[in-house]
Amino acid sequence: MSEMTSSSPLRGLLSAESPAVATAGVQLFADALREQAVTVVEADWQPPMEGTEAHLAAVMADVRRAEANATAYARMTAAGAELCDVKQAKDALGLERGTFLHAGPPIEWERMSGPLKGALIGAVLFEGLADNAEAAEKALAAGQFAFEPCHHRDAVGPMAGVVSPSMWMYGLRDEVHDAWSWCSLNEGLGKVLRYGAYGPEVVDRLHWMTDVLGPILQQSVRATGPFDIKTILAQMLQMGDEGHNRNRAGSLMLLRELLPGMITADAPSSDIAEAVRFSGANEHFFLNLGMPACKLATMAAHGVPGSSVVTTMARNGTDFGIRVSGTGDQWFTGPANTPEGLFLGDYGPEDANPDIGDSAITETGGIGGFAMAAAPAIVKFVGGDVAFALQATQRMYEITSGEHPMFQVPILDFRGTPTGIDVVSVVRTGILPQINTGMAGRVAGTGQVGAGLVTPPAECFPAALAALAAAVPERT
Numbered sequence: 001m002s003e004m005t006s007s008s009p010l011r012g013l014l015s016a017e018s019p020a021v022a023t024a025g026v027q028l029f030a031d032a033l034r035e036q037a038v039t040v041v042e043a044d045w046q047p048p049m050e051g052t053e054a055h056l057a058a059v060m061a062d063v064r065r066a067e068a069n070a071t072a073y074a075r076m077t078a079a080g081a082e083l084c085d086v087k088q089a090k091d092a093l094g095l096e097r098g099t100f101l102h103a104g105p106p107i108e109w110e111r112m113s114g115p116l117k118g119a120l121i122g123a124v125l126f127e128g129l130a131d132n133a134e135a136a137e138k139a140l141a142a143g144q145f146a147f148e149p150c151h152h153r154d155a156v157g158p159m160a161g162v163v164s165p166s167m168w169m170y171g172l173r174d175e176v177h178d179a180w181s182w183c184s185l186n187e188g189l190g191k192v193l194r195y196g197a198y199g200p201e202v203v204d205r206l207h208w209m210t211d212v213l214g215p216i217l218q219q220s221v222r223a224t225g226p227f228d229i230k231t232i233l234a235q236m237l238q239m240g241d242e243g244h245n246r247n248r249a250g251s252l253m254l255l256r257e258l259l260p261g262m263i264t265a266d267a268p269s270s271d272i273a274e275a276v277r278f279s280g281a282n283e284h285f286f287l288n289l290g291m292p293a294c295k296l297a298t299m300a301a302h303g304v305p306g307s308s309v310v311t312t313m314a315r316n317g318t319d320f321g322i323r324v325s326g327t328g329d330q331w332f333t334g335p336a337n338t339p340e341g342l343f344l345g346d347y348g349p350e351d352a353n354p355d356i357g358d359s360a361i362t363e364t365g366g367i368g369g370f371a372m373a374a375a376p377a378i379v380k381f382v383g384g385d386v387a388f389a390l391q392a393t394q395r396m397y398e399i400t401s402g403e404h405p406m407f408q409v410p411i412l413d414f415r416g417t418p419t420g421i422d423v424v425s426v427v428r429t430g431i432l433p434q435i436n437t438g439m440a441g442r443v444a445g446t447g448q449v450g451a452g453l454v455t456p457p458a459e460c461f462p463a464a465l466a467a468l469a470a471a472v473p474e475r476t
Contacts, residue, residue: 048428052462058469059424064306072301072309072325073401073420076365079300080174081233081293082226086218088210090165092182093153098129099146103161103358104316105331106149109141113317113353115196118444119160120147122198126206127164133198133445151312151323154299155182156291156358159194159440160317167206168214170289172229174296181292181299185209185217188282191447194357195440212267216275220261227257229293232286233367234406237417242375243290244359244368245382245436245451250286255279291358294365301325301420308468309401310421313364313433313456317356317440322460324423326471332464334457339439341383341452351449353442360435366404366419369434369453370396374409374417382436382451392434393418399425399433423468426461 020039033040048056059065089095100123102116109117121136124145130136139145150157157163161184169182187205191197221227232253239249255276262276279285298311307325314321321333336354343351362368372378373393376386384392393409396418403416421433432455439450 046430049430049458049462052427052465055462055465055469056424056427058472059308059465062306062468062472064473065308065424068304068307068326069309069401069420069422072304072307072311075177075304076297076301076309076420077402077404077406078176079179079230079297080176081172081228081230081296082175083170083221083229083289084173084226085171086168086214086221087171088165088214089163089167089169089182089184092169092171093155093163095153095163095165096146097127097165098144099148099165101148101150101153101155101157101161101163102316103150103157103159103356104314105319105321105333107147107316107318109143109147111318113356114442114444114446115353115356115440116160116162116317118196118198118446119162119193120145121444122193122202122206123162123164125198126193126203127166149314149316150358151314153182154180154295156295156361157184157194158186158287158291158359159357159438160196161358162193166210168210168217170292172289172292172296173226174300177296177300179296179299181295183288183292183295185213186282186284186288188278189284189448195438195446195448196353196444197447198445212271213275213278216262216265216267216272217258219265219267220258222261223264224257224261227254229289230406233290233293234408236286237367237371237374237407238410240375240377242368242371242378242436244287244362245438246375246378247286247290248283250290251283252280254286254289287359290367291361294361294367297365298361303328305471308423308465310364310423310433310464313360313421313435314358315355315360317353320355320456320460322456322464324464324468327464327467330467332460332467334459334463337454337457339437339450339452339454341439341450342381343439343450344448347441347449351441351443351446352439352452355435355437355454356440357437359437360433363433363435364421366400366407366417369436370400370419371407371409371417372434372436373411376411378436382453384453395431396434398429399431423461423464427465430458432456432458432461
């Protein structure tokens with residue numbers, strides 16, 4: 001069982017005036033005690049994941065682990081995140097023509113999901129590398145273009161996460177650890193590239209974002225920035241956002257910072273007005289800044305020998321992958337689960353693609369599904385109820401290294417959000433990280449079909465644990 005926390009019901013036994021018994025496992029034992037008028041506290045316990053006992057013993061005996069996890073957690077929570085620039089991907093990331101980034105772990109065209117294929121088709125059309133969708137798909141299938149995960153270039157992308165050289169990206173800097181992370185601009189909701197749509201309206205919007213929105217945002221940030229995104233994240237949690245699927249307050253606070261520089265930009269007044277209107281009407285405008293902010297935090301925690309803290313959770317619509325601080329750049333993958341939740345219009349479960357996107361970096365950094373208690377209204381978008389939102393956050397404390405000193409949950413008496421997923425705790429308790437997410441249509445070109453709740457495939461964590469066990473130094 002995981003270490004007892006200050007909120008654990010077992011702590012009450014230490015000061016109970018009447019005799020009490022803590023039970024775990026078989027319900028029959030607890031019921032028998034209650035029949036004898038004994039106070040019973042039932043612990044939520046289950047055996048560790050099957051077949052992990054030896055690896056658990058090895059990793060938990062690693063003398064480096066406690067200090068390594070404390071270091072990873074300290075780095076994660078200390079990392080800064082300032083919006084310092086807006087650039088095209090070819091300049092920000094050195095992205096070459098004909099190379100495309102995507103969300104999740106590495107994957108080949110043949111195994112790609114419908115929305116990822118659709119987004120790549122749209123990106124090829126946007127870059128002018130094919131005349132129509134059929135030609136784009138044929139060229140992609142023939143291996144004429146290169147694919148690479150966003151994470152391999154310290155970037156993140158929501159949903160399909162496709163980035164092409166001409167797309168504009170936000171650049172965030174962590175001054176504490178001298179690092180940068182990047183994310184594309186948000187297109188809004190509906191039929192958009194990140195959900196796998198690639199029709200003329202999608203490509204036209206991308207061209208407008210490249211020709212108008214990107215340059216105006218760049219002028220604003222360079223003239224009036226940098227802007228502290230980490231502070232906005234802390235504030236929005238106090239205002240009913242959780243930073244993944246609810247970003248209303250964050251988007252308005254961001255627009256407040258950007259607006260002075262936008263309205264004085266060197267551009268036609270009609271372009272400025274449209275850029276402001278588009279940004280203000282987009283409730284997920286902030287998401288594409290919260291994601292690289294969390295990426296900077298997890299980058300800071302990565303690469304600590306002996307640490308079992310998760311530093312990446314990402315999905316490509318086929319595979320779900322994690323990376324761990326103490327195991328370098330190795331991915332541990334399993335089949336992505338399909339979210340369960342609420343659907344748009346006439347769409348239903350049969351229309352939904354398995355989980356997709358780099359946006360689970362928010363949960364990896366301690367917000368999103370881990371902060372649902374701060375945003376109970378999120379259940380109207382992803383399903384569940386208010387009680388579930390509260391329980392989800394409280395459950396995540398059982399699998400994390402600590403509580404975030406800046407990201408706080410008002411309804412839990414301003415307790416810090418659970419931060420720093422620990423592979424060992426996940427395997428010991430069987431509790432999987434809670435993610436809330438959008439749902440893309442499984443058929444390329446469909447777009448968004450809903451939003452819901454999902455967890456990673458369980459097998460990612462025993463695989464990571466095995467790698468950690470193999471890396472434990474031999475005692476001399």
